Amino acid sequence: MAAHCVKTENPWRLGGADVDCLDMKTTDVLLIGAGPIGLEMAVALQEAGYEYVHLEARQVAHTISWFPKQARFFSSPERIAICGVPLRTLDQSKATREEYISYLLGIVQQFGLQIRTYERVTRVSPCEGEYRYEVETSCPYGGETYRARHVIFTIGDMHGPRPLTLDGETPVEGTNLPHVSSYFDEPHPYFGRKLLIVGGRNSAAEAAVRCYRAGAQVALSYRRSELDSSIKYWLKPEIEWLIRHDEIKFFPQTVPSRISRTHVTLSPVGDDLAIIPDSDFDEAFDFILLLIGYRMDGSLLARTGVELEGASQTPNHDPTTMETNLSGVYMAGTAAAGTQLRFKLFIENCHAHVVRIMRHLGSKDPTHINPLAYTDLKRRSLIAES
Secondary structure (H helix, E strand, O other): OOOEOOOOOOOOEEOOOOOOOOOOEEEEEEEEOOOHHHHHHHHHHHHHOOOEEEEEOOOOOHHHHOOOOOOEOOOOHHHHOOOOOOOOOOOOOOOEHHHHHHHHHHHHHHOOOOEEEOOEEEEEEEOOOOOOEEEEEEEOOEOOEEEEEEEEEOOOOOOEEOOOEOOOOOEOEOOOOOOEEOOOOOOHHHOOOEEEEEOOOHHHHHHHHHHHHOOOEEEEEEOOOOOOOOOOOOOHHHHHHHHHOOOOEEEEOEEEEEEOOOEEEEEEEOOOOOEOOOOOEEEEOOEEEEOOOEEOOOHHHHHHOOOEEOOOOEEOEOOOOOEEOOOOEEEOOHHHHOOOOOOOOOHHHOHHHHHHHHHHOOOOOOOOOOOHHHHHHHHHHHHHHO
16 A cells, blocks of 8 residues: 655645655545545545545635635534544534634644645546556646546535526626625625525525625525525524515515626516516616525546536446446545535535445445444445345
8 A cells, every 4th residue: 555755845735745746656545625524534544544645626625614604504513523523612503614614624633634735636537557547636836647546536516606597508697797796705795785695595595684684685586486495494484584574575486687787687487487578677786696506516527537417417426335437436425416406415424425435445444433424324224125
């Protein structure tokens, strides 16, 4: 399991700069992505004695870092904890964005994980020999080339916002204007201003309630007649009450068809979600938040040769081993589901992915892992036997 490299100084390597490679490097495993499951995977590989290289295009927990300030996870702390390390919150309730990021950075330090942050993988391709995959990267100091026996993708499924379109293809005019955003950071900028939030699920509902409480004049546009049934049980009654009492204005069965600097053109839609002709109307807004979900960028997977299936671009993989259609290439975490139109994979039910991969690599079961991993595996085994 030896990895061959040369010593060099690399200021972009998280956890130290004592050993790096500026020439070809070989390693047992190349791990891509440093979110929660990526970190849990790294700890399992480290525990089992594998030589591995851990790459992250941005910073550790990058996706979580653009969650709204003080946003709370829907899952309880014990379900999103990783590596067997308890997640303690200040008030024993669900963790905030800030608490979870701090926790994850603590995991990196506690286990001494070596993560090459700001090093983006640009190519993964099969090659001859013991090290089956060649991996090229780009980074602030140039780039690297690696060869690995195995490649594990833990890249998540939220790389960018879903585009606002009229018919699934035609982009809505004006979405690139400066007062339009697909990211809700905090409610303060919207105090005393007219804010339109587009969407009808959890993110849109939570942003609407927070911005209303912060003094914004909030309106919601959603293409269906009612807010989505998946909205969390503690949030749905609250936003429905605010809508019912006209504290938040609701435009059901509408889609924005044009955005200008001062107005939004809303187009009513029928039950089939098709726009009803000659029924458009304009409403004045100062800011627009497009909270209609996010999508996975599967372009690297596709270039690698991983088959992407269906509208969600789900990577083709064996759910019992997490190995894709390419031998030695694995998926772990929410990326295994592709772009989730209806969420099925969360942090809390992805811990088992780590165990499945380690078993397929021929290793002992990891001990530094959320115990839910084994609970989930046992439950699925019982279902399969019944």
